[in-house]
Amino acid sequence: MTPAARPLRLSTADAGFEAAFQARLHWSEETDAGVEQTVAGILADVKRRGDDAVLEYSNRFDAVGAASLGELELPASELQAAFAALPAPQRSALEQAAARVRRYHEAQKKASGESWSYREADGTLLGQKVTPLDRVGIYVPGGKAAYPSSVLMNAIPAQVAGVPEIIMVVPTPRGEKNLLVLAAAHLAGVTRVFRIGGAQAVGALAYGTATVPRVDKITGPGNAYVASAKRRVFGQVGIDMIAGPSEILVLADGSTPPDWVAMDLFSQAEHDELAQSILLCPDVGYIGRVQAEIDRLLPAMPRAQIIAKSLSGRGALIHTRSMEEACEISNRIAPEHLEIASSEPSRWEPLLRHAGAIFLGSFTSESLGDYCAGPNHVLPTSGTARFSSPLGVYDFQKRSSLIEVSEAGARSLGPIAAELAYGEGLQAHARAAEMRYKG
Amino acid sequence: MTPAARPLRLSTADAGFEAAFQARLHWSEETDAGVEQTVAGILADVKRRGDDAVLEYSNRFDAVGAASLGELELPASELQAAFAALPAPQRSALEQAAARVRRYHEAQKKASGESWSYREADGTLLGQKVTPLDRVGIYVPGGKAAYPSSVLMNAIPAQVAGVPEIIMVVPTPRGEKNLLVLAAAHLAGVTRVFRIGGAQAVGALAYGTATVPRVDKITGPGNAYVASAKRRVFGQVGIDMIAGPSEILVLADGSTPPDWVAMDLFSQAEHDELAQSILLCPDVGYIGRVQAEIDRLLPAMPRAQIIAKSLSGRGALIHTRSMEEACEISNRIAPEHLEIASSEPSRWEPLLRHAGAIFLGSFTSESLGDYCAGPNHVLPTSGTARFSSPLGVYDFQKRSSLIEVSEAGARSLGPIAAELAYGEGLQAHARAAEMRYKG
Numbered sequence: 001m002t003p004a005a006r007p008l009r010l011s012t013a014d015a016g017f018e019a020a021f022q023a024r025l026h027w028s029e030e031t032d033a034g035v036e037q038t039v040a041g042i043l044a045d046v047k048r049r050g051d052d053a054v055l056e057y058s059n060r061f062d063a064v065g066a067a068s069l070g071e072l073e074l075p076a077s078e079l080q081a082a083f084a085a086l087p088a089p090q091r092s093a094l095e096q097a098a099a100r101v102r103r104y105h106e107a108q109k110k111a112s113g114e115s116w117s118y119r120e121a122d123g124t125l126l127g128q129k130v131t132p133l134d135r136v137g138i139y140v141p142g143g144k145a146a147y148p149s150s151v152l153m154n155a156i157p158a159q160v161a162g163v164p165e166i167i168m169v170v171p172t173p174r175g176e177k178n179l180l181v182l183a184a185a186h187l188a189g190v191t192r193v194f195r196i197g198g199a200q201a202v203g204a205l206a207y208g209t210a211t212v213p214r215v216d217k218i219t220g221p222g223n224a225y226v227a228s229a230k231r232r233v234f235g236q237v238g239i240d241m242i243a244g245p246s247e248i249l250v251l252a253d254g255s256t257p258p259d260w261v262a263m264d265l266f267s268q269a270e271h272d273e274l275a276q277s278i279l280l281c282p283d284v285g286y287i288g289r290v291q292a293e294i295d296r297l298l299p300a301m302p303r304a305q306i307i308a309k310s311l312s313g314r315g316a317l318i319h320t321r322s323m324e325e326a327c328e329i330s331n332r333i334a335p336e337h338l339e340i341a342s343s344e345p346s347r348w349e350p351l352l353r354h355a356g357a358i359f360l361g362s363f364t365s366e367s368l369g370d371y372c373a374g375p376n377h378v379l380p381t382s383g384t385a386r387f388s389s390p391l392g393v394y395d396f397q398k399r400s401s402l403i404e405v406s407e408a409g410a411r412s413l414g415p416i417a418a419e420l421a422y423g424e425g426l427q428a429h430a431r432a433a434e435m436r437y438k439g
Numbered sequence: 440m441t442p443a444a445r446p447l448r449l450s451t452a453d454a455g456f457e458a459a460f461q462a463r464l465h466w467s468e469e470t471d472a473g474v475e476q477t478v479a480g481i482l483a484d485v486k487r488r489g490d491d492a493v494l495e496y497s498n499r500f501d502a503v504g505a506a507s508l509g510e511l512e513l514p515a516s517e518l519q520a521a522f523a524a525l526p527a528p529q530r531s532a533l534e535q536a537a538a539r540v541r542r543y544h545e546a547q548k549k550a551s552g553e554s555w556s557y558r559e560a561d562g563t564l565l566g567q568k569v570t571p572l573d574r575v576g577i578y579v580p581g582g583k584a585a586y587p588s589s590v591l592m593n594a595i596p597a598q599v600a601g602v603p604e605i606i607m608v609v610p611t612p613r614g615e616k617n618l619l620v621l622a623a624a625h626l627a628g629v630t631r632v633f634r635i636g637g638a639q640a641v642g643a644l645a646y647g648t649a650t651v652p653r654v655d656k657i658t659g660p661g662n663a664y665v666a667s668a669k670r671r672v673f674g675q676v677g678i679d680m681i682a683g684p685s686e687i688l689v690l691a692d693g694s695t696p697p698d699w700v701a702m703d704l705f706s707q708a709e710h711d712e713l714a715q716s717i718l719l720c721p722d723v724g725y726i727g728r729v730q731a732e733i734d735r736l737l738p739a740m741p742r743a744q745i746i747a748k749s750l751s752g753r754g755a756l757i758h759t760r761s762m763e764e765a766c767e768i769s770n771r772i773a774p775e776h777l778e779i780a781s782s783e784p785s786r787w788e789p790l791l792r793h794a795g796a797i798f799l800g801s802f803t804s805e806s807l808g809d810y811c812a813g814p815n816h817v818l819p820t821s822g823t824a825r826f827s828s829p830l831g832v833y834d835f836q837k838r839s840s841l842i843e844v845s846e847a848g849a850r851s852l853g854p855i856a857a858e859l860a861y862g863e864g865l866q867a868h869a870r871a872a873e874m875r876y877k878g
Contacts, residue, residue, distance in 0.1 A: 116550035216825045368848075371860060371868075375565060387677035390567075398824065407802050413811050424586050428702055428709045432705070433810075435696075
């Protein structure tokens with residue numbers, strides 16, 4: 001029997017709203033001392049013993065039964081074969097998704113990832129050179145959370161950025177490979193694939209071993225061990241954000257069919273029990289119709305158990321005084337996914353300051369964005385959209401300032417630099433500037 | 440008596456080069472368990488007790504003798520007065536530097552920090568909206584490393600990004616204020632200043648207290664306690680990179696006066712004993728002339744002791760086979776500051792893939808870039824230029840993807856998303872897409 005999915009009903013007009021709202025939003029990543037200690041030990045071991053350590057942990061945790069780390073590399077031919085073996089509709093969908101994701105990220109690179117400079121009247125040149133990273137690592141989870149779409153979303157921006165080497169790691173517990181994941185790796189231009197995972201894979205990518213090359217940045221989702229390992233190697237290599245549970249917030253003015261909205265809430269909730277789905281709407285009757293659709297549609301969902309737990313445990317249907325108030329609450333949440341289920345989405349979009357991705361209008365289901373609209377589906381969670389951005393081409397590039405001061409420029413800038421350097425007590429700084437114009 | 444400054448002499452042609460080179464480069468941030476424990480305690484206390492905790496630690500560590508946290512806020516009038524009281528040449532230098540830094544960052548915003556979008560044939564719109572952070576915190580060290588130029592370099596990009604509130608914290612041990620720092624805060628458009636520092640200041644900014652508002656990101660340098668606190672609050676708020684010792688690498692073809700290069704090496708070395716200055720040059724005679732200038736110039740430097748320790752302990756003069764080889768070695772180091780002391784800097788610049796800032800040609804001393812050329816002086820250290828960038832306007836902005844799928848778009852994209860979602864076992868994702876075209 002399907003359990004009921006009953007998101008918390010709240011109204012901003014209620015006296016207890018603020019406390020109940022805060023309690024529902026609350027989520028904090030627990031740091032597990034056992035995980036931390038295990039990960040610290042694995043990383044130190046990988047740093048010291050390289051291949052041998054990675055091989056041992058892979059045999060122990062993933063039961064891959066390998067005699068050498070080299071055995072765990074998948075040849076390009078195997079990726080290609082996985083791609084060729086896909087049923088035609090799946091292959092075509094993957095190709096079309098990849099092409100759209102590529103086009104979007106090419107536009108992103110053009111809009112914000114090109115080198116620039118300007119020259120001043122005296123010949124001084126200032127600017128910034130934008131270059132791709134040399135080599136990046138992409139972590140792809142094995143098991144139930146093995147998503148081929150994530151391979152596309154991590155590898156394609158790196159490829160568009162111009163990264164020459166993309167190293168993918170993916171654990172294969174008991175040797176089980178996910179063919180869709182391998183096909184996606186082929187399509188997305190991944191350079192090499194190793195069947196390793198966990199903290200040992202993160203360590204191998206961060207420090208390099210005889211077999212696994214050291215990378216400059218590691219992106220991609222993982223479990224608590226992977227997240228802990230990424231935090232620990234940060235600084236040694238770059239990392240993307242550590243993701244929390246996935247979230248959707250739907251702002252509804254009542255013009256979108258309520259069953260569409262119910263299914264959008266489901267699509268977030270089906271990820272896992274900690275996923276959060278919230279509806280904000282000024283029309284209390286509409287909220288009731290969405291709840292009715294939730295009740296009607298839930299029994300047919302294969303993942304009904306997870307959806308029910310997620311919606312009942314972390315979901316909320318919030319009645320607001322107005323759409324304006326709904327926008328203000330959305331800004332406080334800074335959601336990962338923000339749907340404007342409205343007939344006039346452009347009216348509300350300018351009021352929305354923080355969100356990973358904004359889905360405008362009734363036809364834009366979050367799931368279109370997850371797979372194939374083009375923008376990245378790796379988005380900031382847990383309110384981090386206040387200060388961070390979707391994964392993008394910019395995450396696989398870095399910038400170097402360019403400064404070429406002319407002889408005339410050294411004469412005009414030197415005295416300014418010298419004055420400030422003396423003020424800070426840094427005389428060599430001052431003298432280095434002065435020598436260029438005083439001799 | 441001035442001690443000798445004798446950077447390590449190496450030649451890439453020597454058999455032992457690789458090992459000696461690696462040993463000289465080696466630097467690893469030690470994690471001090473005592474610091475970690477202290478910081479964890481302070482942060483937890485600030486989170487729990489807010490103002491009271493921050494006040495207690497400030498009185499204990501900085502001896503500020505305050506009765507409330509409110510007393511430790513500096514009014515805008517005091518910043519303005521500090522600015523007005525500066526000697527005219529200093530005020531003018533600070534103003535000119537600020538204006539140039541502002542102009543550069545405005546160009547940066549225009550080149551890479553504006554919203555963009557495109558519309559497809561069927562009306563679907565895709566793009567990215569770029570918005571400033573709501574509120575940022577800038578940490579400014581007190582004591583010997585109190586640099587007004589750092590205030591400009593942190594606050595101006597935030598202001599150019601459009602951040603409405605910039606909160607600065609700066610400890611004032613025993614109540615001592617640095618007037619240049621306060622003047623710079625006035626000039627750079629800092630919104631509020633609190634005389635607090637250490638882990639307690641980082642905690643106050645990250646969690647917010649009754650008096651100190653919670654920010655979205657914290658930038659700026661600090662000691663080991665501040666660095667540890669920033670690492671710990673990362674995720675709760677954004678942070679910039681944790682900086683290691685400062686470094687300069689000079690690529691010289693022998694055409695720059697050797698005393699200029701010697702002084703540039705000094706200007707890095709005078710920061711502290713761990714700072715690293717390296718010269719790469721294919722002309723062994725020129726290397727000798729630079730060493731001679733080091734010997735000649737050192738005794739007149741007020742910070743000669745620090746310079747000598749830094750150059751002898753961490754500096755290197757490396758004879759390379761060619762400029763090309765020098766460029767390749769520079770890429771392995773990925774230096775914070777990279778000077779091309781050459782008559783043809785544009786010939787070598789394209790070969791240089793990793794650096795925080797590249798200073799082209801003999802007239803471009805690093806110190807001009809540190810203070811007033813315009814580019815930011817907050818740069819990636821310790822080889823992190825492999826994957827990270829100078830502080831910039833982009834650090835004070837975030838991006839939200841924009842997706843508006845038209846009715847026709849939902850018909851063409853829906854089947855692709857559904858196919859992939861079924862492949863990943865996410866049926867609600869598939870149904871949400873299908874409902875938009877199948878009803």
